[in-house]
Amino acid sequence: MATTDPKILESSQISVADAISGGLKRRLLHVQEYTLLSARSIACLFSPPYYMSDVLEQMDIIGVGSLPIVLLTGFFIGAVMVLQTAAQFERFGQTALTADVVSLALVRELGPSITGLLVAGRNSSGIASELGSMLVTEQVDAMRAMGTDPIRKLVTPRVIATTLMLPLLTALADLLGLIGGYLVSAFTLRLNAVTFWTRALDILEFSDLMQGLSKPIIFGIILSTVGCYQGLNVKGGTQGVGRATTQAVVTSSVFILISNFFLTKLMLFLAGHVF
Amino acid sequence: MSSDTPNEPVISFQNVSIGFDMGDVLSGLSFSVAHQETKVLIGESGTGKTLTLKLAAGLLRPDSGTVRMLGRDLATLSERELLAFRRQIGFVFQEGALFDSLTVADNVAYSLREEHVSEDEIAPRVLESLRFVEMEHTLEKLPGELSGGMRRRVSIARALVSRPQVVLYDSPTAGLDPVTSQTIITLILRLRDTQGVTSVLATHRLQDAFGLANYRFDGETGRVVPISNNGNARKTGAATNFVVLRGGKVYFEGSPQLIEQSRDDYLRRFLL
Numbered sequence: 001m002a003t004t005d006p007k008i009l010e011s012s013q014i015s016v017a018d019a020i021s022g023g024l025k026r027r028l029l030h031v032q033e034y035t036l037l038s039a040r041s042i043a044c045l046f047s048p049p050y051y052m053s054d055v056l057e058q059m060d061i062i063g064v065g066s067l068p069i070v071l072l073t074g075f076f077i078g079a080v081m082v083l084q085t086a087a088q089f090e091r092f093g094q095t096a097l098t099a100d101v102v103s104l105a106l107v108r109e110l111g112p113s114i115t116g117l118l119v120a121g122r123n124s125s126g127i128a129s130e131l132g133s134m135l136v137t138e139q140v141d142a143m144r145a146m147g148t149d150p151i152r153k154l155v156t157p158r159v160i161a162t163t164l165m166l167p168l169l170t171a172l173a174d175l176l177g178l179i180g181g182y183l184v185s186a187f188t189l190r191l192n193a194v195t196f197w198t199r200a201l202d203i204l205e206f207s208d209l210m211q212g213l214s215k216p217i218i219f220g221i222i223l224s225t226v227g228c229y230q231g232l233n234v235k236g237g238t239q240g241v242g243r244a245t246t247q248a249v250v251t252s253s254v255f256i257l258i259s260n261f262f263l264t265k266l267m268l269f270l271a272g273h274v275f
Numbered sequence: 276m277s278s279d280t281p282n283e284p285v286i287s288f289q290n291v292s293i294g295f296d297m298g299d300v301l302s303g304l305s306f307s308v309a310h311q312e313t314k315v316l317i318g319e320s321g322t323g324k325t326l327t328l329k330l331a332a333g334l335l336r337p338d339s340g341t342v343r344m345l346g347r348d349l350a351t352l353s354e355r356e357l358l359a360f361r362r363q364i365g366f367v368f369q370e371g372a373l374f375d376s377l378t379v380a381d382n383v384a385y386s387l388r389e390e391h392v393s394e395d396e397i398a399p400r401v402l403e404s405l406r407f408v409e410m411e412h413t414l415e416k417l418p419g420e421l422s423g424g425m426r427r428r429v430s431i432a433r434a435l436v437s438r439p440q441v442v443l444y445d446s447p448t449a450g451l452d453p454v455t456s457q458t459i460i461t462l463i464l465r466l467r468d469t470q471g472v473t474s475v476l477a478t479h480r481l482q483d484a485f486g487l488a489n490y491r492f493d494g495e496t497g498r499v500v501p502i503s504n505n506g507n508a509r510k511t512g513a514a515t516n517f518v519v520l521r522g523g524k525v526y527f528e529g530s531p532q533l534i535e536q537s538r539d540d541y542l543r544r545f546l547l
Contacts, residue, residue, distance in 0.1 A: 049389075137370065137372060137375070138368045138369070138370065138372035139372050139373075139374055139375070141329070141334055141366075141368065141372065142366070142368055142372035142373075142374070143374075144334055144358070144361070145332055145334060145361055145364070145366035145368075146361065146362070146366075146385060146386040146389060146433075146437075147358045147359060147361050147362040147386065147389055147390075148358065148389055149354070149355075149358055
């Protein structure tokens, strides 16, 4: 039944408008707070005190800890790429081109984005749950009460560690992907090692390496700052920690994929004009 | 005391208000704490006791009003200045808030390491603090291996290791059995009467408040003894006064005797 009372109609219109503007304001506030947190964490790089032991500890957790899953995934991505592309190239009798494709796709695109997504799933959630738990058990307040800046102590080391480790992990994932691709092409296409590796390396230009190793730096900043932001903004106790963990993975993965598009556009532009 | 003037209170709240999404929690709160005084904040859950302590430590900033601590208006200090300023204050959190990835020794040593005290000096000071709370045997344990009462005692050790002028206790006996609660109150009495620290204790347990008001720690015998009416309290400097919070304001402020004699229904609820 349609509402005919003008007062009821007016109040429902206002409440919808209020709800939309309230939602928008909250989103904007999140963007503002996230930007401030990220800026402050980077500003902490330029003034003491520095927490080097925390940086090394996080490098171990994020870098060494993620190594098995990144290497395994890289290997099988390279292997499956050969399986998928070999059939197409066999039609033209150009099976050696699989090395070119695997190499380019891995170094330019799949290596950085798959590694970024894997580390986001493993570490962005880990960071959010760790900092969220510290927040709800008042450890963050205790830190502040004892004169420690939580951004300097908790956020900056995680940002530094992730930003340094992600390019290294990506490089290793690329290498394992190429090894996987080579092994599959050797067994299924009977491609010899010299042909595969020569083609795989020759096809790569400096701009490809720049693209493949600069993207993880941005992805590292994104996934660590999103994880820290979600963790330090937990509301609602332990249930909130669970929500923040999920939100950290979803948000950082989406940000990585969106930024990947724009970074690729930028890199292709730079490749044509600078490199 | 590093106040600007000798008679200035160590802590003063003047017309302090703070609110969140659900509305004002504190509105126009005013009280002060004198040098070496123990102020007990009493109130039901949600009346803003923890919030008051966090405002006193500068962990939160009020929406309006003035919070002064050790002669400084906290609103005039930047976040960086506040971090340094807070090292003069000890804060005992409700559940202890020990860093769960650090050992007991590292938890207690934390603030000393932040102040770049030499490791040679840190070890004896950590041991001294842990001996004070009778927890020196737990040096290498992780907080997860300790009971609730032990965690509170370590938390007190962590708060006093940097020799603060003011200690803020947030419901230090909440959730503890009566015997452990008595141990914690004894430690607070000992800290107050042997080191003369000014303190604010938030609690909803009036027995803790009267324990602080009616007993003192005798440094010579090492025992807790009742404060007689012949001036023992003044001799030890152990003035204990109560502030009852209700509706975000001070509902009652005064001595333990006044609250005992009161016929006010709300205050009588705490005495039952």
